[in-house]
Amino acid sequence: MEILVTLPLDEAGKARFAAAAPGHRLHFVEKDAVTPALLESAQAILGNLADPAQLRHCKELRWLQLDSAGTDGYCAPDLLxxxxxxxxxxxxxxxxxxxxLLAALLALWRRLPEYAENQKNCRWQRLGPVRTLAGSTVLVLGFGDLGRNFARRAHLLGARVLAVRRRPGEKPDWLEALGGAEMLEEWLPLADAVVLCLPANASTRHMLSAGRIALLKKDAVVLNAGRGSAVDTEALCRALYDGRIGGAALDVTDPEPLPPEHPLWHAPNTILTPHVSGLLSQPENFEKAAGICVENLRRFLAGQPLVNQVDRSTGYAD
Incomplete structure (x- = not known):
């Protein structure tokens, strides 16, 4: 079997993948160096491509294992x-x-961006009251791996956590409430912080719309580490400049990369990072991702069910 591997592996990593596929031909190629010829013959691909549209070269492909949790672009109709x-x-x-998310939320509530600005200007000035997670109400949109990890940590620091998910599920005892998107209008006005942990698909686009941003408290903050398309960026920008919400922390934006001229760069009390919160280059993340890939490779060759199979109509893994 022809297997294309685009993960950035060292020699030990390559040996680990090869050991999971004895007797099969593995091609270890950086994603930017993948050629149409390699794609045409590949029966399995492990790792993302430079551009999902390259999959149109595939003739024999039976399985694509992404090295990301996000499936943006890979679920397009008739692509695979x-x-x-x-x-x-x-x-x-x-x-x-x-x-x-925790670092960004605490930085906003302890006014660290403002104090950093004062430090640049050599200004010794106390800025007044700060907020804490203890006793706050946090609304988490998306209760998959990311949303659950954050919600659990916020709860342990004393927050009352509400969570929205796309389909019903069992509520953990520590979670205050779990509901569907129909609860947003009721819960948004209660939230001190709204935390988005959503993938990009038709159902999540502008889930935090202009109308829903208008429901937020004047001192509420918005954090997004899922996908930028879940937020109406222009509406969020207006709310920040008008002082209608308390701040934002965004690791993802729409558009992305954010153009240098975009007003969001200079929005009041806003933290921006360039989609770095969960980089594959971080050793712990890479080891977990590689482990999933190797296990699925073993399962694929043994004819066993694969973990994290994606429903292409939603972009979610089952």
């Missing part, structure tokens, strides 16, 4: 050959991204 299975690495990044 008929019958090909798509899997991702859900479970590899949740804990790491949850730490970014």
């Amino acid at each position: 050959p008929e019958g090909a299975v798509l899997t991702n690495t859900t479970g590899a990044f949740g804990a790491c991204i949850a730490e970014w």
Whole structure:
């Protein structure tokens, strides 16, 4: 079997993958160096491509294993050959991204961006009251690996946590409430912080719309570490400049990368990072993602069910 591997592996990593596929031909190629010829013959691909549209070269593909949890672009209709299975690495990044969310939320509530600005200007000035997670109400949109990891940590620090998910599920005892999107209008006005942990698909686009942003408290903050398309960026920008909400922390934006001239760069009390909260280059994340890939490779060759199979109509892993 012809197997294309685009993960950035060292020699030990390559040996680990090869050991899971004895007797099969593995091509270890960086994603930017993948050629149409390699794609035409590949029956399995492990790792993302430079551009999902390259999959149109595939003739024999039976399985694509992404090295990301996000499936943006890979679920386009008729992109994968008929019958090909798509899997991702859900479970590899949740804990790491949850730490970014916690750091950003605490930075906003302890006014660290404002104090950093004062430091630049050599200004010794106390800015007044700060907020804590203890006793706050946090609304989490998306209760998969990322949302659950963050919600659990916020609860342990004393927050009352509400969570919205796309389909019913068992509510953990520590969670205050779990509901569907129909609860948003009721819960948004209660939230001190709204945390988005959503993938990009038609159902999540602008889930935090202009109308829903208008429901937020004047001092509420918005954090997004899922996908930028879940937020109406222009509406969020207006709310920040008008002082209608308390701040934002965004690791993802729409558009992305954010153009240098975009007003969001200079929005009041806003933290922006360039989609770095869960990088594959972080050793812990890479080890988890590689582990999922190797296990699925073993399962694929043994004819066993694969973990993290993606429903291409939603972009979610089952």
